Amino acid sequence: MIGLGLDGYDPDSQHDAAVAFRIRVVEDEQRIPLHQHRKGQLILALRGAITCEVENAMWMVPPQYAVWIPSQVAHSNKATPSAQLCFLFIEPNTVALPDRCCTLKISPLVRELILSLATKTREQLLLPATSRLVEALFDELPQQPQEQLQLPVSAHPKIRLMSETMAQEPAAWQTLTQWAHHFAMSERNLARLVVKETGLSFRRWRHQLQLILALQLLISGKSVQQTAQSLGYDSTTAFITMFRKGLGQTPARYITSLSTTSQ
Structure with a gap:
């Protein structure tokens, strides 16, 4: 079908x-x-x-x-x-x-x-x-x-804009400082808003989004290095560390384990 x-x-x-x-x-x-x-x-x-x-x-x-x-x-x-x-x-x-x-x-x-x-x-x-x-x-x-492969979001317009923009341009929008300046609010107040609306700190929330985007890129055929660069990582090693903390395996091993059972 x-x-x-x-x-x-x-x-x-x-x-x-x-x-x-x-x-x-x-x-x-x-x-x-x-x-x-x-x-x-x-x-x-x-x-x-x-x-x-x-x-x-x-x-x-x-x-x-x-x-x-x-x-x-x-x-x-x-x-x-x-x-x-x-x-x-x-x-x-x-x-x-x-x-x-x-x-x-x-x-x-x-x-x-x-x-x-x-x-x-x-x-x-x-x-x-x-x-x-x-x-x-x-x-x-x-x-x-x-x-845990979900990203908490909310109907709050600032959280919605952040999630949609970071999903489209993950390498360009990475820091709390960038977003606080964009919204003309303090970093402390924005950090509190993210925790209130998602239950996660900005750093953990961003990493969860990066993990989801990484899976999309890797499954589509991007290499580990290309995926790290697309997400804005200067170091491939730092990206691998983030991925392993989130899913318990390196990106290469994780994708290999998926491909052995997919049709």
Whole structure:
């Protein structure tokens, strides 16, 4: 299926416990504006990446991971060019998943169960064998570990402007001093605003955004050095240190581990 719109299919029109679709994004980057479903939605990245945004946070979903969006949570999606994704829609109150958005690290078993479900026709969804597949999936899903791949944001216009500008020009807008001067306010007051609106210090918040952007660049094929330069790092070593603190591995090792399991 091409694109992110499911060719007009409404996932809420049926009451199956779970239904999945494998998606191949067309060459250009695709974005779906703010929307919501009665069903909960799990978005699994197979190749490329997808960014999901809700009211107060943004998630970056690389291969081997998925973002869980509970029932009725408004969200928008943006996929990288040529990304391959799998959408899993789950009927409310059928499986014990978190009641808030989160990123899950998906095991090979769960990944294959979801992909198998995505091959089922409407008629096959009604078969006992498919019901058993869904039961196995529902047994495994709650055991998937959560990962911190989200960026806290808010509706505050200053925080929104900072996140959008730094995402577009990460090397040009790096310091609290720059932003304080731009907003004509003291660094102390701006630092307090960032903590109030995001729960993180400016430094930690910036590093989390850089981590998300780094994953996007690395997955798109940029080298570690190119990614470090794009994010404004004078030293590749400093970038690697930041990345390892955030995800527990060097960029090269992390991307290698993703590519060995992506399709």
